[in-house]
Amino acid sequence: MELCSFLTLDSFITDPLTHDFMRKALLMSSLVAAVCGFLSSYLTLKGWALMGDAVSHSVMPGVVVAYALGLPFSLGAFFFGVGSVALIGLIKQKSRVKEDTVIGLVFTGFFALGIVLVSKIKSNIDLHSILFGSPLGISLSDVKQTILISLLVVILLLIYRKDLMLYCFDPRHAKTVGINVFFLHYLLLTCLSLAAVVGLQSVGIILVVAMLITPGATAYLLTDKFDNMTVISVFSAIISSLIGIYVSFWFDLETGGSIVLAQTFIFLFAFLFAPRYGIFKLKKLFTGNK
Amino acid sequence: METTNYQKFRIDAENICVDYNGKVALYDANLRLKPGQICGLVGMNGSGKTTFFNALTGFVNISKGKIRINGESVRSAQKDQTIAYVPQNEGIDSQFPVNVWDVVMMGRYGSMNIFRCPRESDSQAVKDAIERVDLTDHLSTPIGNLSGGQRKRAFLARAIAQRASILLLDEPFSGVDIRTEKLISELFIQFKNEGKTILLSTHDMIHVREFCDLVLLINKTVVAYGETSEVFTPENITTTFGGISPDFLFGPES
Numbered sequence: 001m002e003l004c005s006f007l008t009l010d011s012f013i014t015d016p017l018t019h020d021f022m023r024k025a026l027l028m029s030s031l032v033a034a035v036c037g038f039l040s041s042y043l044t045l046k047g048w049a050l051m052g053d054a055v056s057h058s059v060m061p062g063v064v065v066a067y068a069l070g071l072p073f074s075l076g077a078f079f080f081g082v083g084s085v086a087l088i089g090l091i092k093q094k095s096r097v098k099e100d101t102v103i104g105l106v107f108t109g110f111f112a113l114g115i116v117l118v119s120k121i122k123s124n125i126d127l128h129s130i131l132f133g134s135p136l137g138i139s140l141s142d143v144k145q146t147i148l149i150s151l152l153v154v155i156l157l158l159i160y161r162k163d164l165m166l167y168c169f170d171p172r173h174a175k176t177v178g179i180n181v182f183f184l185h186y187l188l189l190t191c192l193s194l195a196a197v198v199g200l201q202s203v204g205i206i207l208v209v210a211m212l213i214t215p216g217a218t219a220y221l222l223t224d225k226f227d228n229m230t231v232i233s234v235f236s237a238i239i240s241s242l243i244g245i246y247v248s249f250w251f252d253l254e255t256g257g258s259i260v261l262a263q264t265f266i267f268l269f270a271f272l273f274a275p276r277y278g279i280f281k282l283k284k285l286f287t288g289n290k
Numbered sequence: 291m292e293t294t295n296y297q298k299f300r301i302d303a304e305n306i307c308v309d310y311n312g313k314v315a316l317y318d319a320n321l322r323l324k325p326g327q328i329c330g331l332v333g334m335n336g337s338g339k340t341t342f343f344n345a346l347t348g349f350v351n352i353s354k355g356k357i358r359i360n361g362e363s364v365r366s367a368q369k370d371q372t373i374a375y376v377p378q379n380e381g382i383d384s385q386f387p388v389n390v391w392d393v394v395m396m397g398r399y400g401s402m403n404i405f406r407c408p409r410e411s412d413s414q415a416v417k418d419a420i421e422r423v424d425l426t427d428h429l430s431t432p433i434g435n436l437s438g439g440q441r442k443r444a445f446l447a448r449a450i451a452q453r454a455s456i457l458l459l460d461e462p463f464s465g466v467d468i469r470t471e472k473l474i475s476e477l478f479i480q481f482k483n484e485g486k487t488i489l490l491s492t493h494d495m496i497h498v499r500e501f502c503d504l505v506l507l508i509n510k511t512v513v514a515y516g517e518t519s520e521v522f523t524p525e526n527i528t529t530t531f532g533g534i535s536p537d538f539l540f541g542p543e544s
Contacts, residue, residue, distance in 0.1 A: 159405065162405070162406040165388075169382075169383065170382060170396070173377070173396060173448070175368070176349070223387060224389070226387045229387050
């Protein structure tokens with residue numbers, strides 16, 4: 001009996017690996033998850049969840065236009081991602097409308113534009129895969145592009161790791177000691193746009209914001225050290241991707257949704273049982289009352 | 291260069307104006323401070339105290355006027371690590387996942403290489419600074435687990451580690467325990483003797499009389515500025531606070 005279940009678990013993991021598309025999906029999704037997870041530490045601490053949502057939705061028309069023109073989709077996405085942020089800033093400054101309202105109306109406008117464009121330029125764009133992701137059907141050119149963008153984001157984040165942390169924590173001090181806060185602001189936005197672009201292949205535009213905030217939020221509940229937070233965030237993101245893809249393979253579920261659900265469950269687990277900040281404070285259960 | 295004229299002043303702000311999208315926060319404000327001077331910045335909430343600090347650190351741009359720090363621009367003062375800003379306790383995210391050592395090390399970032407790798411000298415500066423504010427037992431305590439006073443001391447240590455010659459302190463005495471208050475006032479005397487220039491905002495009248503050589507009363511612009519003994523009069527204070535008597539404002543608290 002025991003042996004039997006062991007075998008099942010074994011084949012649960014190895015069977016999908018015999019398929020080429022599954023190996024590719026697992027690898028690429030892990031890479032994307034790692035990048036988004038890394039960035040999510042900064043976004044959750046900076047309080048940019050809504051901004052992440054806005055940017056990731058706003059890249060939609062960029063992706064469509066890039067496909068139509070035969071350009072790398074990352075280029076179009078990046079353009080519209082950063083453009084949406086600039087537009088949000090402009091409208092906020094020039095009108096009396098509150099920021100969250102501006103964010104909401106700008107990104108829905110961009111998103112709607114994207115949907116309208118898709119219906120007009122039907123030819124070879126798969127709306128479903130843009131909206132919900134298609135990690136199992138990722139093409140070779142997309143693989144190259146994803147690897148390139150991921151490397152770029154990771155290198156930027158590694159170089160400016162501490163500056164970005166300081167920028168999130170105390171921008172005034174950063175400015176006072178001569179650190180270019182303006183540059184860091186746009187660096188973080190750039191990374192956000194790029195991460196949204198690679199992330200949408202895994203889970204699609206609608207859910208990519210989860211990749212950008214949930215791992216960071218989970219890690220935030222588990223540690224008081226920034227570096228640990230980054231590491232936990234990256235790992236929980238990768239594990240969620242693997243779980244999501246396996247589960248979707250075996251139970252024939254939507255892959256993107258499964259990945260995000262896995263992240264949500266890991267967050268809920270941390271929310272309930274995190275040693276210090278969980279509802280039940282696991283540490284206390286183990287060590288008795290105190 | 292106009293060096294001769296300015297060099298004797300650490301801070302020389304001349305007719306500065308700051309507005310946020312057309313809304314004036316500060317206008318025609320002047321301030322001149324020399325090495326070793328401690329100046330109190332007194333005003334109501336929204337009177338432009340924080341704006342004044344922001345202008346001096348370069349965090350906001352001035353729309354008019356001129357600021358010289360040691361005779362140079364604010365930009366080069368930033369590069370030279372001349373100014374340190376110690377924020378109000380409310381102004382920082384106490385749940386941010388950093389500990390005392392991390393915070394104080396941030397004081398060294400400006401003089402490190404691009405990767406912000408601490409050298410031996412940086413670690414030593416951080417260690418010394420933490421010692422001076424008596425937090426050596428809390429090196430790896432997350433700032434969220436510190437008391438208000440301890441947190442204030444951690445940020446003061448950051449300013450010390452930065453080796454700035456000008457310290458800007460936003461409400462250094464608000465929400466701190468007696469021990470911290472005593473330690474901060476001792477440090478002020480040391481700083482003064484080291485020739486540092488201090489500008490601090492405070493709500494507490496007693497502190498102004500106790501430490502400040504000079505006082506700057508502001509309400510969107512300078513109401514009065516000069517030696518504390520001369521300027522810090524009930525009349526001036528009443529004007530600064532829009533006609534409300536200082537006893538009413540500060541009586542029950544201090």
